[in-house]
Amino acid sequence: MHNFKLLPSVLLMTGLYFSVSTFAAQIPAxxxxxxxxxxxxxxxxxxxxxxxxxxxxxxxxxxxxxxxEGLVNQGADGKIIPGVATAWKTNDNKTWVFTLRQNARWSNGNPVTATDFVYSWQRLVNPANASSFSWFAALSGIQNAQEIIDGKLPPEKLGVEAIDPYTLKVTLNRPVPYFPSMTTNFSLYPVxxxxxxxxxxxxxxxxxxxxxxxxxxxxxxxxxxxxxxxxxxxxxxxxxxxxxxxxxxxxxxxxxxxxxxxxxxxxxxxxxxxxxxxxxxxxxxxxxxxDQLGTYYYAFNTQRAPTNDIRVRQALAMTIDKKLIAEKVVGTGEKPAWHFTPEVTAGFQPEKSRQETQTQKELDNKARALLKAAGYGPEKPLKISLLYNSLENNQRIAIAISSVWKKKLGVEVKLVNQEWKTYVDNRNTGNFDVVRASWTGDYNEPSSFLSLLASKHSGNLAKFHHAEYEALLEAASHETGDAARNRYYNQAEKIIAEQAPIVPIYQYTxxxxxxxxxxxxxxxxxxxxxxxxxxxxxxxx
Known part of the structure; x- marks a missing residue:
């Protein structure tokens, strides 16, 4: 197996950005x-x-x-290359100007213009459209995105403007040096x-x-x-x-x-x-x-019993032998996920987690004590449901983990296997105790993962709310250097480990x-x- 690690897609500098990379089939002579x-x-x-x-x-x-096609595409190495935009520039990482190619066309032959992007991005954040990805505009830092999503401002107030048919100006509410790489996300495609x-x-x-x-x-x-x-x-x-x-x-x-x-x-x-x-x-x-920029994890429903009890969540999380799942149950080069953010993420230097430094036996003993303190035992076993979508890998993992919970903690687990659309409906409405989930980065930076547990993120399946956690993410968003952001990100990872709204299981290949x-x-x-x-x-x- 090969390991691939990328530099940040956009360097921390000002001025004009462009790429000479081609976006086409490269056929050897x-x-x-x-x-x-x-x-x-x-x-x-x-x-x-x-x-x-x-x-x-x-x-x-x-x-x-x-x-x-969005403003930019990705090359084989993950670095951004021109899409509809041929060039982009900024002086402060907060105001970005994209120059659009004049030969971009819709499939009916009409030109693609800056106005199309303005319309499409306003449509994304318009609460009347109930977009499943409106959060991404706010995460990207686009000015007024969150206020529009919350219904406090009209969509026309979004920080995106057509200077002329082929010049798009984007205003952010904070400096985001990697903003162009975020525009590869499908939610920002023009319609x-x-x-x-x-x-x-x-x-x-x-x-x-x-x-x-x-x-x-x-x-x-x-x-x-x-x-x-x-x-x-x-x-x-x-x-x-x-x-x-x-x-x-x-x-x-x-x-x-x-x-x-x-x-x-x-x-x-x-x-x-x-x-x-x-x-x-x-x-x-x-x-x-x-290696892939993705994490396989279980989310706990923090809004209903019994998984609203932090002791229950911690006990369940501790007893999962991540190394066993990654190497034996899955076994195609996956690594145990000691953090939610994958190790291959650009700019992320993880600190060792508590679970990583303790033996599984030590963790199991702590888990039994936690579950006992929560009021569960042989005469009152913990009963939970585990929801997952219909893939054989998901089923094998669910069976393995539920067996471990039964053996180590006496937990009675009801396995709920559903087809994708039904699973998504139940997952999004919180109809579960524990749910299988996964996340692959929308862009190559730790916030692509950690923002998932922000209270207003539609992908926050655990319905996790934690003021200190969100303050750390907010502080990180104002830093332009990797080292400074990394300190905040590691603190956020510690909160995930302590509060256990989710339990990362393995990093994807x-x-x-x-x-x-x-x-x-x-x-x-x-x-x-x-x-x-x-x-x-x-x-x-």
Whole structure:
């Protein structure tokens, strides 16, 4: 397994920023291309929405990156490169000016302008739209975002302005030196105002959806497939090699692996962890597991009994043998998560946690004492539900951890296994005691993870509220140096360990299977950001 660590995407300096990196399929001289440039990709589940402000995460992001394009994109190494914007500048890390390319086009041929970004970002924070990602605008520091989300100001007061059709000015409420890298997030993609206003909730349907990405939506059969074809108006369409991209929603890793082995898929999003060694033997050169900017964790419902009791949360968290889960239950190079923020995160220098320095036996003894103090024991066993979505890896981990809780603490665990959409509904409404969750960074900086536990963050599944924790994040947001921010971030990590609203379990590797004829997939990208525009298929022998 390879370890990839990046420098901050945007250097702490002022002046003009631009990149000479290209964003296209890089085909070596002499390469023989396959005449059938058709790629079939797996999605872990059916996208909840193709509206950038209504989407939830990775299932949607993989498709949205092909249908839309933001101000900047990411290269294979995770560093930002031009998207709709060709250049960006700042003098104070607080006011940013983006120059847009004049040949950017919507899939109907109309130009993409700064006004489109103003409309789209105002739409994101408008409380009437109830966006699942409105928090990201506030996290990014865009001026007045939180006040607009809270209904205290109109959307027109958002700190974004079209100076002219091809110049976008963004005003932040604090210096954010890495702001351009945050604009790679799909929630900040532009949407086509005429299409949205004409079709309302139906604007994302085939025939209605007008995007500005390298591909357009040609066909969609819910729970079966999404088919994309090149957008002939895309500014770099001449470098798009693929003629067709098909996404297949398959939520069972074993089924996806079988489809891959049968030749139905060119790339998977994952594979069964217990098949790792077998796949290495049978598919040499097709199994990849680089580190990913992501953490697998369990969240505790802090708003209802019994997990509103900190002693219960601490006891449950302490008895999870993270090393065992990472190395034996999962076993494809994952590392135990001693912190919520992954070790590969740019600028993060973690301090050793209490759980990392104690033996599992010591932790188990403390956990038993805590649970006893909370009033639970053989005559009154703790009873909890554990919610997780339907993936084999999730089930194996849930069974392993619930068995440990039963054996060590006498806890009676009800396992609740649900399909993605039902799971998301119950997760978001707090209908659980413990819930499986994961987070992959929206940008390569510790706040991408730690902000998740801020009280107003829609991703705060634990419904955690802690004034000191939020004060630390606020203080960190005003620092421009990595070292100063790192001190605050480590203090925030200590609060997570002490209060146990969540328990980080392991740090992700980006396990997937890739056919030898598929080239251009950015396997080294720690955020797993991939665009079909950079991929191509060589001749199959």
């Amino acid at each position: 002499g390469t023989q291309l396959d005449p059938h440039q058709e790629l079939v990709r797996q999605l872990k589940d059916e996208p909840a929405s193709l509206d950038p402000i209504k989407s939830f995460g990775l299932n949607e992001a993989q498709v949205l990156r092909d249908l839309f 086509n105002k005429p299409s949205v206003e004409k079709y309302g909730n139906d604007w994302t349907r085939v025939g209605n959806l007008i995007g500005n990405g390298a591909f357009k939506l040609a066909e969609r059969v819910v729970n079966e497939k999404l088919v994309l074809t090149p957008n002939s108006y895309y500014w770099d369409n001449k470098h798009t090699v693929l003629k067709k991209v098909t996404f297949l929603p398959i939520n069972q890793e074993s089924h996806a692996t079988k489809r891959y082995q049968a030749g139905d898929l060119d790339i998977t999003e994952s594979f069964p962890k217990n098949m790792y060694q077998k796949l290495l033997r049978e598919l040499p050169g097709q199994v990849f597991t680089p 980006n396990g997937r299977l890739i056919k030898p004829w598929l080239k251009g997939y950015p396997i080294t990208n720690p955020e797993d950001v991939a665009y079909s525009h950079t991929m191509y298929i060589i001749k199959k022998h």
